[in-house]
Each structure stands twice: as C-alpha cells, then as structure tokens.
Amino acid sequence: MGSQSDWPTMKLASEVLDELEVEHEARIVSAHRTPDRMSAFAKGAEGEGFDVIIAGAGGAAHLPGMIAAMTHLPVLGVPVQSKALSGMDSLLSIVQMPAGIPVGTLAIGDAGAKNAALMAAAILALNDEDLSERLQDWRAARTGDVGEVPVD
Numbered sequence: 001m002g003s004q005s006d007w008p009t010m011k012l013a014s015e016v017l018d019e020l021e022v023e024h025e026a027r028i029v030s031a032h033r034t035p036d037r038m039s040a041f042a043k044g045a046e047g048e049g050f051d052v053i054i055a056g057a058g059g060a061a062h063l064p065g066m067i068a069a070m071t072h073l074p075v076l077g078v079p080v081q082s083k084a085l086s087g088m089d090s091l092l093s094i095v096q097m098p099a100g101i102p103v104g105t106l107a108i109g110d111a112g113a114k115n116a117a118l119m120a121a122a123i124l125a126l127n128d129e130d131l132s133e134r135l136q137d138w139r140a141a142r143t144g145d146v147g148e149v150p151v152d
C-alpha cells in the first residue's frame, strides 16, 4: 500500500487472506514518497517468491500501475477511498491503464480490498487444490449467511 493511512482498508484484504490461510506480507511502498523502495520491490517481487501483488493506494494512486510496469506478476489494484473525492480519483488513477500494462482494478474501498484478496486467492487456487477447497468453503459460508427475510 502507498501509506500507513491505507492500512485500515488494506487490512481487510489481509484478514481475508488470513482466513483462507494464504501466506502474505503487507508493506508500505509509496510511488511518490519512496519511489526507490517501490522500484526495488516491484523488480524483486518474483525473486522474493511473490505470485500475486495487491496494490492499494488513494488519491493520485499511481502505485498499482507503476508496479505493473515493473513486473509481469498479476497486479490487483485497490482504489482506497480518499477524503477529497471519495475514491473516484483513486479509481480513475488505477483503472485507466494503457493497453499492454494490466492492473486488475477492484471496487473503491473496503469491498475492493476484500475482493482483491478473494481474486488473489482464486488465481493461486488454480494451482493449489487445497486452497481451492478453502476458497469454495469460504464462499459457501458467506452464501449461508444471507437470510431469506430481513430482520429488524
């Protein structure tokens, strides 16, 4: 993520990954404030053993796109909800990538963070039957949580 201030949102992705028992790390890597750290991370991610990157940022959210420019690992972008423009700035900064440099862009805010984790897990599950089962169980449990009638 681009900042400590993104953590309340990105923590939700981390929690879903914990629930699915997907090994992961959370790091602060800013495209603007720590560009050298971002570059080193993006270029070294595959060598460090990462398979998928979830990049969350808000405002002028260049982090996902810049990381995608420097790795061929799948990059999922989470537009963090900004105070000034409610995350529309984040969304548009992340989603409008030029052809050839893809970022899989999720929804603004909490839903995007959770879904990024589920999408990352689904990618990893293509080559991991146990994870595929855990993911299907997780999804089935959420379906089971939906009541048929509203309660007061």
Ligand code: RP5
Pocket (backbone or CB within 6 Å): 001, 002, 003, 004, 005, 006, 030, 031, 032, 056, 057, 058, 059, 060, 061, 080
């Ligand atoms: C972006 O700027 C970060 O991803 C964050 O969402 C936003 C604001 O960062 P802070 O000023 O709170 O550190 O780079």
